[in-house]
Amino acid sequence: MKTIKDSVHDYIEVEDVARDLLDTAPVQRLRHVKQLGTVTLVYPSANHTRFEHSLGVYHLASRALSQLGIEGQQAERVRAAALLHDVGHGPYSHNIEELIHRHTGKYHDEVGDLLGSGAVARVLTEHGLNPDRVAALVAGEGELGQLVSGELDVDRMDYLARDAHHTGVPYGTIDHGRLVRELRFVDGDLVLAEGNVQTAESLLLARALMNPVVYSHHVARIAKGMLRRGTERLLAETDVTPERLRRMDDKDLLVALRSNDATAGYGERLSYRDLFKRAVWAEMDAVPEDLIAADHDEIRRLEDDIAAKADVDPEHVVLDVPDEPEMKETSSRVIVGGEVRRLEDQSTLVQALQAAQRDQWRLGVYAPADVQNRVGDAAVRVLGLDVAETLVSDVRPGIHATLDEFQ
């Protein structure tokens, strides 16, 4: 048994298969992938990595399994899946996950190939575990897959607590002790025991509060937009392949961006936080419906159109259209009066949260500070935005909130 000191869970005991997995390169690689990608440009303390998060998820999975009375090889498989659940992440985690998926067809939780070969496969097999079954758990399949990836999975319990600890933003402070303790299996569904509607709500509220302040902070989004544009060019104009990109870590990608002429500008700007500014920041009601559904190629075309109309370098316009908001956790299940109910059917609050998510949605157009206003005007016209609900350029006097510029 190894014992590892963790800033969130204090001591984490690593046993058996997990101990051997820990020494494999795919797991150690996660030391070099930051948990929150570009969010560190907003919250300087947020340098925690997928490695320590994976240990935390492993730790909570162990406790949940023991609480649920699940033992033996079945438990061993879940613990392995918990430790391995993020090995599929490319550099900068979710920041370029869509991009990697577009080029490789794989999301971060599709890890069959990564677990099925090399050191990880060897360790799993030595411990009598089938790599495919572990990969299925990572994808959230089967009854026990819910523990690893589902509405009440230990993944979000760890990341909320950990992100709060490292950003300093208190909203993610959840009672993970209680959450783990109250898990039950009822007819194959993972649920929270009687008396825990509130416990389930608190998990959802934590994420809802962390969302705009941390995960979708506009500065993190600007940097993410620039990173995506730079990475697209890297694939287009150098010999970096999508598969190689997928297996890079944060530093590999940043060094690659900086080493190639075509992308060095992005690399420099991201390294030294010399970021574009918001030229447009628009609420959902201001945005034509088909724009929200636009695909990658269409977005690229629109960026070029805006650049042309504003008469700026096409590399200097980033259009950022987030997906429609959804909160998976709203369908988490709780026992109420002896029956399993979905949280969204039970909780007035959760219904409201779904609406609130739409209120917080914003479309962004980003550009260097010196062309910000020109790009803003062009973007409003090209995209057909309703100016009444749109913030054009963030430098208008009086609009600026205290924390806004830096954070």
Added chain:
Amino acid sequence: MKTIKDSVHDYIEVEDVARDLLDTAPVQRLRHVKQLGTVTLVYPSANHTRFEHSLGVYHLASRALSQLGIEGQQAERVRAAALLHDVGHGPYSHNIEELIHRHTGKYHDEVGDLLGSGAVARVLTEHGLNPDRVAALVAGEGELGQLVSGELDVDRMDYLARDAHHTGVPYGTIDHGRLVRELRFVDGDLVLAEGNVQTAESLLLARALMNPVVYSHHVARIAKGMLRRGTERLLAETDVTPERLRRMDDKDLLVALRSNDATAGYGERLSYRDLFKRAVWAEMDAVPEDLIAADHDEIRRLEDDIAAKADVDPEHVVLDVPDEPEMKETSSRVIVGGEVRRLEDQSTLVQALQAAQRDQWRLGVYAPADVQNRVGDAAVRVLGLDVAETLVSDVRPGIHATLDEFQ
């Protein structure tokens, strides 16, 4: 200047009038009044007092005043009011506030008499402050009164953080640093600056989550019901006057209960946590409308009727009908797009919270364990409850959540 170490705000600097007020008996008395009354019977670590809370409120008021650029005697008055804002609390704080009000006509924030005489008046006058004007601030009057008692007052910023620290329940973890920093005065209204809808929501959510888990936990409510019944008897059958009761502290009241034959049973039971159990626990829909509006005399009559029908000692039935829920904070104001708006008009989430509060409302009937079932049956009939929405007696197998019995 005195510097006082505090478990929540680290160092609190106490200057000028506050320093002298600190040495008066009415302020020192707050050392003996617990912040959360009977909640300590649920959360054993929650022994914090109105004294340290008052220091915390003073501290946050000082910071808010300096942030708002308010100085001189005006600021001095607010700081005094912050330190004194709770001297009007009777023993066990809010637990018997209604009872004291019924007998004396005074709520805890009506402190004109307490500030207008004795040592406090002397200190205020020496520092050139008018006791009546300080008392008005305590009551939330005037523009600056909003800082002491209003939707965005520093009182709730302190108690949420402090109650979280001492109970161990994380839901009250708010970002009071940001809240204080973002306060503004606009046309005489205390508001939060642009970009803080979320900050305002987080304050409200913290209280909404703390409510059922801490402030209205059923065990705390049972103990509170017993305390009220015992205290009524104390007034009725001993020479303790309402005015003397109002100025007692926690220990005075507990010792008084134990020293009088008529109330010794309550005193013993409260001292050693030998509490009644829930005979009935009913949702709002199960309860006839006029019962929710019933006054004290009517409640007493119903308790006697239930006792008679159940054939138990009338002292062994406590009927606990909370007021309809309301959350003052929903009308707190934030600046959005340059205009002052009420949070409830701006936030989908807050509208939902108000509905959610009703979902959590419960009527309770409490009795000793050995007559719990008899009292439950009688109560359902006497009160005309809809049994489909009512939990009768909490010992039915399968109903019990893990944390329920003790906490």
Added chain:
Amino acid sequence: MKTIKDSVHDYIEVEDVARDLLDTAPVQRLRHVKQLGTVTLVYPSANHTRFEHSLGVYHLASRALSQLGIEGQQAERVRAAALLHDVGHGPYSHNIEELIHRHTGKYHDEVGDLLGSGAVARVLTEHGLNPDRVAALVAGEGELGQLVSGELDVDRMDYLARDAHHTGVPYGTIDHGRLVRELRFVDGDLVLAEGNVQTAESLLLARALMNPVVYSHHVARIAKGMLRRGTERLLAETDVTPERLRRMDDKDLLVALRSNDATAGYGERLSYRDLFKRAVWAEMDAVPEDLIAADHDEIRRLEDDIAAKADVDPEHVVLDVPDEPEMKETSSRVIVGGEVRRLEDQSTLVQALQAAQRDQWRLGVYAPADVQNRVGDAAVRVLGLDVAETLVSDVRPGIHATLDEFQ
């Protein structure tokens, strides 16, 4: 199983005999005995009680037992002893322990009579546990007694962490997770495993740093001195017996002091923090050797002599001569290079700590502010102090440290 939320250990699971013991009056009584007595007059947040501490000690004992592989009735007995280890404390814990011992012959860990009768005996016997054997464990007897009361007992692990949390003073922040995890039994001795010299040192250093700042803060000592004098009078001039005193809790004693004419002054002063001041504060080198060894009667005589010479009311002079310092933990055992060694033989640091304790020792004479200087002068002469090493009266300009007066 009950689960109790604790501000230090998060969730504490209470099972079997402990669960039943929890409901007995002797354990519940600890809710009304503050952990640190008069220290709350220095650190207003330090209102934690022996009750929550006892739960914490129980929790750490459970974890230590499971780590050591000790199970069954043997473990059950230790857990019971852990929960009961402080039931022998009188009001204000250690503050008047010497006084109670002088009158009853019993220290707080001599609990044979308290465990051997009443509800506690009943519960223990029902669970097949012999009350005498549990009492022996509380007294630290036998191999397993070391866990409850010894150099490496879980008692100090809990109180250091808890006192730090509630005072806000960080020095007590120890790594109790590691301490518990590293406990071993070697030849009947409780020791720390290989590689833990530092871990043992940290425990000792934590206490050494907390001592002058918290446990022996001069304001807490002044209040303690006044409490002892008041309590002596209570025994001398009222019908309160030593045995009744021993079973009082904090509020009982404070109310008793306030209700009797002979002691009301002390009661008022302690309630409202209207304390004596230091008239003399002398280092060990300034104090004649036989004075350090003086017994209670001699101290009383000296107080009278000082009062006579200063021409003040004898009740207005308190002479406070602490015992010579000793740190039990210095003899805790650690494994070094495969052998069990005593910490003081192994650690240069620990040897120094013992000397440092002497540096911090102070004799105090306390008196009301208005006679402070007269009493100081008289005391120096009556006690034969070396004025070169003595601080006479704490109001001399330039002597006062920032935090000194209040804290």
Added chain:
Amino acid sequence: MKTIKDSVHDYIEVEDVARDLLDTAPVQRLRHVKQLGTVTLVYPSANHTRFEHSLGVYHLASRALSQLGIEGQQAERVRAAALLHDVGHGPYSHNIEELIHRHTGKYHDEVGDLLGSGAVARVLTEHGLNPDRVAALVAGEGELGQLVSGELDVDRMDYLARDAHHTGVPYGTIDHGRLVRELRFVDGDLVLAEGNVQTAESLLLARALMNPVVYSHHVARIAKGMLRRGTERLLAETDVTPERLRRMDDKDLLVALRSNDATAGYGERLSYRDLFKRAVWAEMDAVPEDLIAADHDEIRRLEDDIAAKADVDPEHVVLDVPDEPEMKETSSRVIVGGEVRRLEDQSTLVQALQAAQRDQWRLGVYAPADVQNRVGDAAVRVLGLDVAETLVSDVRPGIHATLDEFQ
């Protein structure tokens, strides 16, 4: 004013020159230099950087200056120096500082060239500050230089608190609020005010406890030894110049190691934590005196001799001989009885600490696991170690402490 959220100090306000300095590349570069270098291989959560630490030092410097009543350009200069104090660090901070010094003649606090040109010089000059005078403050010169680099500097106050927060090891928990508040200037010396011997001791103890557990943990030392060897080869066998090395960040160096055939092995091993093991671990008494004083060339020769005797690849032997321990803080100054005294003259404890540091000193020889024993035997003979005080190879049964292998 910018406000930045920090995990340790909550909100940090950045004004004036600091705000502009923040946007320069030399400061932003610190985002890519970890605070603790290879310590993250022991404590996975310890990924904090010199960037956030620099913000923290700036924050504490601001508070210290305001506490000391220092204003205007003088204060502005100190704040700039605080923010810039670490820009001279090479990759992996202190890990290869000696190496860089050997090749460039510069330690990390010799920053005249870095501040005297480029964006930093421009910003300083624009704000009317002389870069040379700021560089002098970074080097600890002059009265105010003591605040930035001295026995009581705010640098160590920040790093102790920050390292504790991110490693999870509680020993660094110091009371920086009090330390900053108690700073005074007396006759040009920075000292702690009366009554703070203990406060000064606590700072020293914190570092003494963090030292072996964090800063000098053997796994961090092994990785550091490998990093140094790899970096030496990088300089010897590639076109990387010492000056370029000095301005690399962590990722630049790691990628450089991996991209060159001569150093790829080190790069891989460090990336995936595939580290050498201890072949020898010897106390000071076991080591010949002249070996402790050996210079770099001599160490290299000995490594080759050991490799030859053990018949292994010379790249597979790392000899690690730390400097003799010293603790600068022991000469920090405190006011005692109105006079300024050096802590080491005043505190028995501190004298002991110096001795204790020697007890903890260890010489290490590291090698791959498969040749660990052979190398151990050879090293003992080549180095002339006293085997009685030497641990040869860490895999001997029974020697291993629980936390040892991983941490």
